[in-house]
Amino acid sequence: MDDFAPAAMMRxxxxxxxxxxxxxxxxxxxxxxxxxxxxxxxxxxxVWQAHGPGVIARLGEAVHDLPDDPLLTAFAPARDPFDLxxxxxxxxxxxxxxxxxxxxxxGPAALSLRHLSLRRAEPPTxxxxxxxVGLLLALTQRLGISGLRARxxxxxxxxxxxxxxATRWPPPLHAWEWEWRGTTRPPAADASxxxxxxxxADPARGWTLARLSQAMGLAPRTLQRRLADQGAHFSGLLVxxxxxxxxxxxxxxxxxxxxxxxxxxxxxxxxxxxxxRAHTGLTPAQFRDQFGTGAPGPLSRSASPR
Numbered sequence: 001m002d003d004f005a006p007a008a009m010m011r012x013x014x015x016x017x018x019x020x021x022x023x024x025x026x027x028x029x030x031x032x033x034x035x036x037x038x039x040x041x042x043x044x045x046x047v048w049q050a051h052g053p054g055v056i057a058r059l060g061e062a063v064h065d066l067p068d069d070p071l072l073t074a075f076a077p078a079r080d081p082f083d084l085x086x087x088x089x090x091x092x093x094x095x096x097x098x099x100x101x102x103x104x105x106x107g108p109a110a111l112s113l114r115h116l117s118l119r120r121a122e123p124p125t126x127x128x129x130x131x132x133v134g135l136l137l138a139l140t141q142r143l144g145i146s147g148l149r150a151r152x153x154x155x156x157x158x159x160x161x162x163x164x165x166a167t168r169w170p171p172p173l174h175a176w177e178w179e180w181r182g183t184t185r186p187p188a189a190d191a192s193x194x195x196x197x198x199x200x201a202d203p204a205r206g207w208t209l210a211r212l213s214q215a216m217g218l219a220p221r222t223l224q225r226r227l228a229d230q231g232a233h234f235s236g237l238l239v240x241x242x243x244x245x246x247x248x249x250x251x252x253x254x255x256x257x258x259x260x261x262x263x264x265x266x267x268x269x270x271x272x273x274x275x276x277r278a279h280t281g282l283t284p285a286q287f288r289d290q291f292g293t294g295a296p297g298p299l300s301r302s303a304s305p306r
Contacts, residue, residue, distance in 0.1 A: 008071035008259070010040060012135060013047075015066055016059030022051060044127040053169045056127050057159075060135030063142055070255040074204035074263050075139050081111065081148075081180065084140055086206055094262045094269070099124050101132065110179040112153065129173040134164075140180075147181030195227065195234075199241035203265035209234045242266060243279050250288045257284050 017023070048056055063072055074091070078084035085103045092100050102114045115132050117123045124132075137150055137160055150160040153175040159166035198215055199207060212234065213220040227233055246264035249255050255263070261272030261284070276284050 008069060009131075009135075010043075011066065011069060012062045013043065013059050013131070015062035017047065017055075019062055019065060020055060020058060022047075022055065041125060041128070044131060045125065048127040053126070053130055053173075054164065054166065056130045057134040057164050057166070059131055060138035063135070063138045070249075070253075070259050070263060072139070076142070077202045077205065078139075078143055080143070080182075081140050081145060081178065083205075084143065085111075085113070085136065087204055088136060088139075090204070090206065091262055094267065095258070096268065098122070099128065099132070101136070106177070107179070109181065110177070113176045113178060115174045124174060126171075126173045130169075133173070133176055137178075143182075145180050145182035148178070149180070150176050150178045153177055195223070195237055196241055196244075199238055200245050203242050203245045204263055205265075207238055207265075238265075239275060239279075243276060246272065246276060246284065247280075247287065247291075250284055251291045257288075260284065 044056065047059075063069075066072055071091075075084055075087055078087060082103070082105065085101065088101055089103070091097075098118045100116055100118060102116060104112045106112055113133070113136075115124055115129045133150065137148065140148055141162075146162070148160070148162055149158045151158045152170055152172055154172075155170050157166075159169070193201075193216070195212060195216065198212065205211070209220050209223065213223045216223060218226075224234070227237065242264045246260050246266075249260045249263065250257075257272075258269055261269050264272070266272035266275065273283055276282070276287065280287060282290065
């Protein structure tokens, strides 16, 4: 599985090339929402050799043309760059990617980022580094973050300053410094929302009891007591929210099973399949086959973590 990259990345590449008025390479074959890593690398390298690194860096700007892409919607609710990068890291774990982004906060509005490989002998190519950094910067801009700047570590010039300004691309391209001026988004939660509704509205967020309490304007112990009074608990409610969200997507759309699992907050595809089958008696694929003509209501019984 770790030889595959999300097909959503290749959708961004194709739209990014189209956005820049460039010819598209042949479509990469996909299977279960994934594209073989050698295919992705070959296409990126061809673009690099034909058009240079500037085109690669700007491919991520295609996210502005793909507001309804199923996978990209998972990043839209992020409150700040740290939240967005946490969601990206969860995506990498979900697809068992061999490439990972490491993030270290260097200030309240600054960070250092490295794009690495779990296999030291097979590091990401420069094209892969620049594609990922460009995409993450574009996703961050889409949050409304202002004053966003980025440069390779150890260099003085900001290659990205509310947009790409680079004419030269000094190495290394796998390690970057970011800073920004924009403030954290306020929580979108409304006090009238129930805990389940809040969890279902953004299941891809790294929810904890503390984060849910903050979103509701309550102390964690107060929320715990309220849930206990209703015969519920946080972990069971989180599983219920993920199952409801995934059931809706399975029944009402053509989003791939892998993307549904990620969007619904599951750790990886096997985790999604196990939880869904334990609750419904069906695999996600079987559920879609049987109920794919319309959106179902919430699943009937509450789930407990397994």
